[in-house]
Amino acid sequence: MNSNIDVIKCKDINEISRRAAFLVAETIHRNPRCILGLATGSSPVGMYQTLVKIYEGGTLDFSKVRSFNLDEYYPIQPEDPQSYRYFMNTNLFDHINIDPANTHVPLGNAEDPEKFCQAYDLMIEAAGGIDLQVLGIGNNGHIAFNEPDDHFPAGTHVVDLQESTIKANSRFFASEADVPRKAITMGIGSIMKARRIILLASGTAKAEAVKACVEGPITPACPASALQLHPDVTLFVDEAAASLLSK
Ligand code: F6R
Numbered sequence: 001m002n003s004n005i006d007v008i009k010c011k012d013i014n015e016i017s018r019r020a021a022f023l024v025a026e027t028i029h030r031n032p033r034c035i036l037g038l039a040t041g042s043s044p045v046g047m048y049q050t051l052v053k054i055y056e057g058g059t060l061d062f063s064k065v066r067s068f069n070l071d072e073y074y075p076i077q078p079e080d081p082q083s084y085r086y087f088m089n090t091n092l093f094d095h096i097n098i099d100p101a102n103t104h105v106p107l108g109n110a111e112d113p114e115k116f117c118q119a120y121d122l123m124i125e126a127a128g129g130i131d132l133q134v135l136g137i138g139n140n141g142h143i144a145f146n147e148p149d150d151h152f153p154a155g156t157h158v159v160d161l162q163e164s165t166i167k168a169n170s171r172f173f174a175s176e177a178d179v180p181r182k183a184i185t186m187g188i189g190s191i192m193k194a195r196r197i198i199l200l201a202s203g204t205a206k207a208e209a210v211k212a213c214v215e216g217p218i219t220p221a222c223p224a225s226a227l228q229l230h231p232d233v234t235l236f237v238d239e240a241a242a243s244l245l246s247k
Helices: 013-030 045-056 084-091 113-127 163-172 188-192 204-215 223-229
Strands: 006-010 035-038 066-069 071-074 132-135 157-160 182-185 196-201 233-238
Touching: 006 013, 013 045, 013 132, 013 196, 013 233, 045 084, 066 084, 066 113, 071 084, 113 157, 113 182, 188 223, 196 204, 196 223, 204 223, 204 233
Parallel strands: 006 233, 035 066, 035 132, 132 196, 196 233
Antiparallel strands: 071 182, 157 182
C-alpha cells in the first residue's frame, strides 16, 4: 500500500461508529467552533447515534459548531421524509444543541440550483473551510454524489444520478420511480479542501470500492481514489469491506 490513506480495521459497524464518533467529538473538544462536513446514508447512522449519546452524557457541546452536508436530492422539499435535510434533522440535529441556523444541507428546492451551488461553495469558504469531512462510499466508488466519470468535478454542482445509484437508493423510497433523478453535490475539489477526512465503510458490497479507493490508480473512474492525494484521510472499515486490501 503506497497511498497516504490510513486504514483502521474494525470488528464491525459498531466499532466503526464508536471510533468515528470519538474522532468527531475530539475535533469539537479541540475547536468548539469547528466546521463539520457531514454525510447521510446508512454508514454514518451509528456514528450519529453515538454522538447523540455522548451529548446526552453532558460532555459534548455543539452550540458553536457549524455543519455543511455533502449532498441533497434535486428536486425534493426539505421537509420530505426522503430528503437528506430530514435525515440529518431526525438522525442528529434534533437531538443535540446545534443551532439549526448553523446547519447547512444543499437546498433540494432551490429555485436556481446552479446559482445555489456557487453560493454553497462561497458559504463554506466564508466559514473558514471544513475541518473534518465525514464520507461514506458507494459500491461504484462514488463519494457524495460524484459518480464515476471522465473528470474529477471541482465545486458543488448539479448531477444526474446513475442507474446503479438510483437502484441502490430506492431502498429508502416507495419505488425506484420515486427516486429523484438529480442531486446537488459537493465536488471532489470541495471535499479535497477539507483539512481532515474520514470515510466509513462496512460490508462486502463495499470491498471493491475500498480497494480501488486505497490501492487503485487515481482515476475519476473511481472518484474516491482522489483521496490518495489528500494528506490526512482515515478509513474506518470492517473486515468485510477491507477483505480485498492487499494488507
Ligand atoms: C451520502 C453520500 C453518499 C453515501 C454513499 C454510501 O451523503 O454522500 O455518497 O455516502 O452512497 O451510502 P451508504 O452509507 O448508505 O452505503
